[in-house]
Amino acid sequence: MDGCHQRIPLEGAFRNSSGCAISGIIDRSGKRFTAREAITSISVMHDRSNGLGGGFAGYGIYPEYKDYTALHIFYYSSEAKRACETFLEEHFDLINLSKIPTKKHPAITDVPLIWRYFVTALPTKLSFSQLDEDEYTARCVIRINREIEGAYVFSSGKDMGVFKAVGFPEDVGEFYMLDEYEGYSWTVHGRYPTNTPGWWGGSHPFSLLSYSVVHNGEISSYDANRRYIEMYGYACTLQTDTEVITYMIDYLHRRMGLTLEEVSHVLAAPFWSTIEQKEPKEREEYSYLRNTFASMLITGPFSIILGFKGGLMALNDRLKLRSLVAAEKAGRVYFASEEAAIRVIEPEPDRLWYPSGGKAVIVTLDSMQEGEEHGHQLSVSAL
């Protein structure tokens, strides 16, 4: 990204850690709603961000294009756009393309070109690559981000999209006019980076394919995780925790075929002393996962909300060094860094609780078939 703008080093040129606010909402009935509640929720936690990054992920927002990958791309020059579009045309059928609509906002400045493409892999290229479609798309995204200077794909899922910028998250929501999108789930992130990133790609959520992650924390295992996951074709170009966490989830869930619950047993594996107290079969499984994927254990404080097709997963580090609250009202489930951020949009939840460290809370749409998410899903009420 050298020379795109900026006198200070850009995101990716240094390790940037952040404090943050996160929030997430899902309607299990699949009913779609705008991002307004997510905006209201995150604005309560204004002081947990510092105006250097905010963003949203919405699921179910592109029903008319749900079979196509929606690429959201930042461009810092028209040359970058040309180079990237040439690449896209060589690899995908472009079904539709347009600027992402935005509204001028006094607090959102230095705006790059922001484009959206609905695409599908070129059948000949795809079959020649001997990859499945997801892997093909993921590799193309990683390649653009690594090789095309001034272009950055920040969203690449189906029927979902990430919207992010440098600014406070509530302003980012207005900037992208998120009142005009409806989805069955939303996550949102407000960032408090300890360095000045000044680059939109560095804001969160971080996303690959239909996975998106919002994260609060600073993980101490970062370089152990990064150096391990980079063996499998991922390039951690941003040097942020969220990026490496997203890649690990993609690897474990999509490529290794673990269930999300199993993924949580890797990322936030229980202590050996806890594992030893489990029933023999469970003990074996936990030990196996922890040992096999030892380098993907995350230490240090984190709370994340993972968005995926048809659901959300919230997960805390094993010691619960970051706050994370969950609540439930009728068919809706809420997650946030602070209770106030839930109460402001749902003053009287049926149930409100603080998930234990290392215990994933996985919520899926009622319509999802048993086993669609590789089975083993816990219903919220069983937690």
Added chain:
Amino acid sequence: MGINYLYPPFEIIRNQDRCIACRVCERQCANLVHHYDEDKKRMTADESLCVNCHRCVSLCPTRALKIVKTDHTFKENANWKTEVIEDIYRQAQSGGVLLASMGTPKEYPVYWDKMLINASQVTNPSIDPLREPMETRTYLGKKSAKITRDGEGRIITSTTGQLKLDIPIMFSAMSYGSISYNAHKSLAMAASELGTFYNTGEGGLHKDFYQYGKNTIVQVASGRFGVHPEYLNAGAAIEIKMGQGAKPGIGGHLPGSKIGEDISATRMIPLHADAISPAPHHDIYSIEDLRQLVYALKEATRYTKPVIVKVAAVHNISAIASGIARSGADIIAIDGFRGGTGAAPARIRDNVGIPIELALASVDQRLRQEGIRGNVSLVVGGSIRSSSDVIKAIALGADAVYIATSALVALGCHLCRTCHSGKCNWGIATQNPELVKRLNPEVGSQHLVNLLTAWNHEIKEMMGGMGINSIEALKGNRLMLRGIALHETELKILGIAHAGQ
């Protein structure tokens, strides 16, 4: 014999006011330095025999003794230093190869001392190991690359053999023969108590020590001493020794004088016959031959034991390691050139091989570049001297470390570097029964347990400071290290930034 040009390197200072002529020093010294002068009614010493092992100093009840470096000197010369001149005298006299023991004493850079460890401040919390769990358990062995499930969708959890270490430190190979029965027993007992492993070295396993099998790594070296099916199945893992850091490229020689009855039986060689380990394994002239030996050993143990391949750190180590990682081996042990030895040609010890820090950094990086780091675990040795060395090794990418010199020092070794004489006054590197019994295995193992327990406390404190509560999150976590006073090439090889960056 002409004139002896060599002046003794040490002087024995005896405070005659304190000396009570109890003659302990005389009885304790296997080098026969001290004797009682009947005429003068006092103790005297022949310092030319002294190796500066401190046995007499430590046992003198009135603290009447100390050993100092002589100030006798040649005309000063930065190029022709004392030891250079003296080595020439020695070789001019003997016509032989200079022998030496333990790790090289030469002033090479110690990269452990040029790396600094990180700690958390403000943005994430440090963790107090006295209040929160702090995990140092490590598994060594191949990690499965694929998840397989049974008919009910449950993960199939079988793995090839894994070594479970409660602390990421093992005792590395020292053969029965190079060290004493009591030294071996101390290591075996300590490994059992600590939940880690000791290594038989290439001298077979004494029948008394089969009981420590589950904490034993049995070694197969080029001499194949003491190797038979029961031996292979007695331990928890098998190590193929291809090389040793102190003497890469050469074999070993245990003189017949050390091959007493027990050692002869354990090694399965005739009494008082020299035990000569060839430089190469004569069935391994290439990497594909290594693969055959790895699988021969796996067959012999029905695929229940992980196989370690130990190599010396040499120039091309990352390519060698990459070959080993594809040979079926589960663990690669790399021995750096500062590692110890019971006897080696001094020129080889002091000049052949590379430092373990650089070897480790480049091997770990190469295996990751090739996507095969998960195929093997990495164990490194060759002068790990403290808990901070352990932390730095793991942060560079090691799964665990091997220690030997540190362990011997815990047993009382004073690093006098004359193991090859066989007259170790501390009962460690000797087969003389009178000397061996000076090392009490109960006391020895307690010292080893104390040492590693102390190191483990320190490791936990440093991990907690970094906000890391499991050792696996430290492995290869090079952001936790910074270089100090290193130039760019060194930093690049180590894969770390400079302090302040």
